[in-house]
Amino acid sequence: xxxxxxxxxxxxxxxxxxxxxxxxxxxxxxxxxxxxxxxxxxxxxxxxxxxxxxxxxxxxxxxxxxxxxxxxxxxxxxxxxxxxxxxxxxxxxxxxxxxxxxxxxxxxxxxxxxxxxxxxxxxxxxxxxxxxxxxxxxxxxxxxxxxxxxxxxxxxxxxxxxxxxxxxxxxxxxxxxxxxxxxxxxxxxxxxxxxxxxxxxxxxxxxxxxxxxxxxxxxxxxxxxxxxxxxxxxxxxxxxxxxxxxxxxxxxxxxxxxxxxxxxxxxxxxxxxxxxxxxxxxxxxxxxxxxxxxxxxxxxxxxxxxxxxxxxxxxxxxxxxxxxxxxxxxxxxxxxxxxxxxxxxxxxxxxxxxxxxxxxxxxxxxxxxxxxxxxxxxxxxxxxxxxxxxxxxxxxxxxxxxxxxxxxxxxxxxxxxxxxxxxxxxxxxxxxxxxxxxxxxxxxxxxxxxxxxxxxxxxxxxxxxxxxxxxxxxxxxxxxxxxxxxxxxxxxxxxxxxxxxxxxxxxxxxxxxxxxxxxxxxxxxxxxxxxxxxxxxxxxxxxxxxxxxxxxxxxxxxxxxxxxxxxxxxxxxxxxxxxxxxxxxxxxxxxxxxxxxxxxxxxxxxxxxxxxxxxxxxxxxxxxxxxxxxxxxxxxxxxxxxxxxxxxxxxxxxxxxxxxxxxxxxxxxx
Amino acid sequence: xxxxxxxxxxxxxxxxxxxxxxxxxxxxxxxxxxxxxxxxxxxxxxxxxxxxxxxxxxxxxxxxxxxxxxxxxxxxxxxxxxxxxxxxxxxxxxxxxxxxxxxxxxxxxxxxxxxxxxxxxxxxxxxxxxxxxxxxxxxxxxxxxxxxxxxxxxxxxxxxxxxxxxxxxxxxxxxxxxxxxxxxxxxxxxxxxxxxxxxxxxxxxxxxxxxxxxxxxxxxxxxxxxxxxxxxxxxxxxxxxxxxxxxxxxxxxxxxxxxxxxxxxxxxxxxxxxxxxxxxxxxxxxxxxxxxxxxxxxxxxxxxxxxxxxxxxxxxxx
Numbered sequence: 001x002x003x004x005x006x007x008x009x010x011x012x013x014x015x016x017x018x019x020x021x022x023x024x025x026x027x028x029x030x031x032x033x034x035x036x037x038x039x040x041x042x043x044x045x046x047x048x049x050x051x052x053x054x055x056x057x058x059x060x061x062x063x064x065x066x067x068x069x070x071x072x073x074x075x076x077x078x079x080x081x082x083x084x085x086x087x088x089x090x091x092x093x094x095x096x097x098x099x100x101x102x103x104x105x106x107x108x109x110x111x112x113x114x115x116x117x118x119x120x121x122x123x124x125x126x127x128x129x130x131x132x133x134x135x136x137x138x139x140x141x142x143x144x145x146x147x148x149x150x151x152x153x154x155x156x157x158x159x160x161x162x163x164x165x166x167x168x169x170x171x172x173x174x175x176x177x178x179x180x181x182x183x184x185x186x187x188x189x190x191x192x193x194x195x196x197x198x199x200x201x202x203x204x205x206x207x208x209x210x211x212x213x214x215x216x217x218x219x220x221x222x223x224x225x226x227x228x229x230x231x232x233x234x235x236x237x238x239x240x241x242x243x244x245x246x247x248x249x250x251x252x253x254x255x256x257x258x259x260x261x262x263x264x265x266x267x268x269x270x271x272x273x274x275x276x277x278x279x280x281x282x283x284x285x286x287x288x289x290x291x292x293x294x295x296x297x298x299x300x301x302x303x304x305x306x307x308x309x310x311x312x313x314x315x316x317x318x319x320x321x322x323x324x325x326x327x328x329x330x331x332x333x334x335x336x337x338x339x340x341x342x343x344x345x346x347x348x349x350x351x352x353x354x355x356x357x358x359x360x361x362x363x364x365x366x367x368x369x370x371x372x373x374x375x376x377x378x379x380x381x382x383x384x385x386x387x388x389x390x391x392x393x394x395x396x397x398x399x400x401x402x403x404x405x406x407x408x409x410x411x412x413x414x415x416x417x418x419x420x421x422x423x424x425x426x427x428x429x430x431x432x433x434x435x436x437x438x439x440x441x442x443x444x445x446x447x448x449x450x451x452x453x454x455x456x457x458x459x460x461x462x463x464x465x466x467x468x469x470x471x472x473x474x475x476x477x478x479x480x481x482x483x484x485x486x487x488x489x490x491x492x493x494x495x496x497x498x499x500x501x502x503x504x505x506x507x508x509x510x511x512x513x514x515x516x517x518x519x520x521x522x523x524x525x526x527x528x529x530x531x532x533x534x535x536x537x538x539x540x541x542x543x544x545x546x547x548x549x550x551x552x553x554x555x556x557x558x559x560x561x562x563x564x565x566x567x568x569x570x571x572x573x574x575x576x577x578x579x580x581x582x583x584x585x586x587x588x589x590x591x592x593x594x595x596x597x598x599x600x601x602x603x604x605x606x607x608x609x610x611x612x613x614x615x616x617x618x619x620x621x622x623x624x625x626x627x628x629x630x631x632x633x634x635x636x637x638x639x640x641x642x643x644x645x646x647x648x649x650x651x652x653x654x655x656x657x658x659x660x661x662x663x664x665x666x667x668x669x670x
Numbered sequence: 671x672x673x674x675x676x677x678x679x680x681x682x683x684x685x686x687x688x689x690x691x692x693x694x695x696x697x698x699x700x701x702x703x704x705x706x707x708x709x710x711x712x713x714x715x716x717x718x719x720x721x722x723x724x725x726x727x728x729x730x731x732x733x734x735x736x737x738x739x740x741x742x743x744x745x746x747x748x749x750x751x752x753x754x755x756x757x758x759x760x761x762x763x764x765x766x767x768x769x770x771x772x773x774x775x776x777x778x779x780x781x782x783x784x785x786x787x788x789x790x791x792x793x794x795x796x797x798x799x800x801x802x803x804x805x806x807x808x809x810x811x812x813x814x815x816x817x818x819x820x821x822x823x824x825x826x827x828x829x830x831x832x833x834x835x836x837x838x839x840x841x842x843x844x845x846x847x848x849x850x851x852x853x854x855x856x857x858x859x860x861x862x863x864x865x866x867x868x869x870x871x872x873x874x875x876x877x878x879x880x881x882x883x884x885x886x887x888x889x890x891x892x893x894x895x896x897x898x899x900x901x902x903x904x905x906x907x908x909x910x911x912x913x914x915x916x917x918x919x920x921x922x923x924x925x926x927x928x929x930x931x932x933x934x935x936x937x938x939x940x941x942x943x944x945x946x947x948x949x950x951x952x953x954x955x956x957x958x959x960x961x962x963x964x965x966x967x968x969x970x971x972x973x974x975x976x977x978x979x980x981x982x983x984x985x986x987x988x
Contacts, residue, residue, distance in 0.1 A: 372793065441809070530769070584806040
């Protein structure tokens with residue numbers, strides 16, 4: 001019943017896409033399409049939430065007479081898909097709400113409106129799919145519709161290149177997943193997930209499948225070194241789509257990983273977790289360091305998604321390690337941490353992308369070096385962005401801290417693992433995780449501080465205006481959810497029991513009945529955290545201190561020019577910029593990792609020209625991995641190019657030759 | 671009745687850390703002055719400074735936003751809550767479960783996040799330089815601190831500070847290499863976190879050498895008082911943390927009698943004084959290092975912490 005209702009919602013989204021296509025040029029199309037998306041995804045959200053909280057682990061299935069004739073399309077709703085449906089539809093509803101206002105400024109609505117609902121439908125379908133055919137079809141549908149959205153502003157510099165890189169990586173990812181499902185289906189070609197679940201593959205096949213899934217889902221999620229497309233494509237799309245791509249679509253990729261590796265692939269082997277953990281640790285630190293080097297606000301956020309994917313995969317890798325060793329309670333803890341972070345990241349990354357979209361609308365700028373002082377002109381956006389920045393930096397009492405805390409707790413129970421490789425690896429990954437959390441705080445001090453604080457660095461920033469009500473409502477709603485999930489984490493953890501049980505068969509202790517709503521993941525006296533208490537303590541002490549001081553001491557306030565050690569310079573160019581803020585990080589971390597270098601050109605004495613500093617930061621993974629592959633492809637294409645200019649005679653002999661070779665191969669095949 | 675008593679003791683703990691924090695700063699300053707053969711201000715001078723600042727009118731730059739005015743209270747509140755969660759004279763207080771060691775570290779992170787933003791708010795070059803360097807130091811000090819927490823909690827089987835102290839008091843610890851590494855790392859982190867020499871100079875008047883002071887350059891009046899108080903509380907927090915973990919002797923535990931609490935309080939005062947003395951001696955005997963040497967300093971702390979953790983991971987199975 002619930003499943004068919006959700007499928008009906010997906011159909012409604014597809015229909016909305018058609019409405020968007022037909023009516024795109026009329027003025028009413030924007031509110032109609034986004035309004036319909038908001039209503040439909042909100043309904044789907046309610047249905048998924050209902051299933052998640054009430055029905056729990058029970059799985060619903062449905063078969064529609066679509067797709068391959070006589071076989072039909074299979075759909076299934078279990079705890080895991082219900083949870084990811086909640087993530088997808090919450091993000092989608094918020095993006096639609098934001099777009100009700102933001103979409104009015106869209107210069108090319110006919111390039112956005114038809115594809116936006118299709119993108120939402122695609123993500124919903126991936127999560128619901130119960131056979132390889134529907135899964136891959138929806139996956140490709142999701143990729144292509146988001147690709148069309150990346151190309152929405154195709155005349156802007158760099159966007160076509162971003163879209164090209166994206167489609168190449170997306171096709172590559174789908175190919176890897178196709179091969180993975182081919183291996184899972186086995187010689188019988190059973191393409192349904194339940195058949196795959198029933199027949200565990202041999203260890204060698206399973207290992208290859210794991211590699212392929214890491215390539216396929218990992219390239220969509222943005223695991224280093226497959227992240228290269230993500231910071232190009234995510235910022236290129238309109239901001240509400242960037243939010244969905246970064247906050248939600250990467251989570252669909254995480255879903256694909258969990259579904260295949262934890263559900264379909266059979267019992268894991270311990271060294272799988274080594275692969276996942278190493279990749280995750282590198283992804284965490286590299287992602288945040290890349291982000292720190294950026295001065296384009298949206299690109300910074302996109303790179304930062306890479307870091308958060310790393311944190312999620314640390315949790316998944318630990319869950320894999322515990323599961324391989326049969327430590328069910330620890331696996332449940334690590335999986336809960338990963339899924340909690342999935343939920344959290346979908347909240348704050350959407351919020352932050354909405355904020356960057358609001359800034360873009362208000363100023364027309366994405367480059368932080370041209371922003372500044374927006375907290376005065378856009379107070380509500382600034383407030384929401386501040387909450388999002390604090391949440392993503394894993395600061396208590398907000399939600400990002402809780403999921404990182406849970407991940408740390410699962411790192412701390414890992415001495416129980418028997419393998420030596422893991423004993424050395426897990427603490428190192430824990431250190432990388434801690435490093436990336438601290439760097440994330442630095443990154444968001446920079447992002448918020450340079451964009452919203454200080455003095456405006458351009459005329460557009462100085463004359464910005466607060467964005468419309470719908471956009472602000474979406475941002476504030478997400479900020480509120482960040483706070484609520486941070487101070488009532490037990491509610492989220494209990495809701496995560498269904499998905500965790502669905503994949504692992506075990507779950508964390510129920511948190512809701514703990515005294516004072518404290519979070520006690522493993523046991524009293526072992527570790528506990530109470531977000532509500534911390535929040536109340538901070539609020540009471542801050543307000544109390546302010547009240548006492550204002551009442552008893554002094555509340556006089558005088559505005560004066562900035563002090564700045566007696567030499568205030570009126571030009572806003574004297575402020576710290578994004579580049580100068582990141583300079584120490586570039587120097588400490590970047591000289592090796594990004595081949596960062598600075599070149600200062602001083603004018604000759606007496607010359608009144610300005611001195612220049614040129615900074616170069618390179619993506620070495622691009623230089624060493626992607627550029628050689630791309631140039632090799634080009635070289636091979638050049639070699640094969642003459643084949644395009646042959647006579648009919650030559651072509652016919654080529655076809656004949658190919659036929660003979662194929663027949664020979666078939667004849668000689670054992 | 672017992673609940674009221676527990677809450678009263680928790681309240682006393684909060685009051686004690688708040689009341690003692692400026693005194694500790696005063697002691698350190700006095701000892702440093704004496705070591706430099708100056709007479710130095712009285713040890714209650716920080717209280718006088720705070721009172722004077724509180725009574726003064728606050729001057730706020732034209733370009734400052736609401737964040738500039740909210741940040742001092744937030745910094746103070748987060749630091750105070752974190753400091754109050756570190757056991758001083760007694761462990762196992764009623765609210766001690768509301769945040770474990772990781773959360774205490776993160777609370778200090780929240781305070782720093784607000785302060786670094788406040789440094790950027792006015793839009794001056796000094797504020798920016800301070801914020802940028804502060805978060806650079808923090809980005810290495812925080813993981814080092816988390817590694818220390820890992821070491822301790824792997825030993826004690828808990829990230830709860832009260833449980834860690836219980837474990838250390840139980841006397842089954844013996845001499846452990848990991849603990850030694852953790853202690854050294856914790857001292858390095860404490861020095862960096864509190865902007866002490868050789869990382870930063872709390873008494874500097876040369877702008878380019880300042881980190882913490884550059885960040886709060888624009889503050890005055892009651893806002894500055896809050897920030898100064900928060901800095902004192904942070905110093906107290908780290909000294910209490912070192913004392914509570916590595917020298918937990920004399921500490922009262924939940925449900926002790928008044929005599930135990932008196933002993934605990936006396937022991938705590940003694941520990942703080944000794945800690946302050948050692949810090950002053952250390953600071954006087956060393957020169958400040960260049961900013962870009964600090965990452966090496968903190969990298970050492972991080973490596974020591976990691977080494978301690980890995981040793982424990984490995985030794986579990988031996």
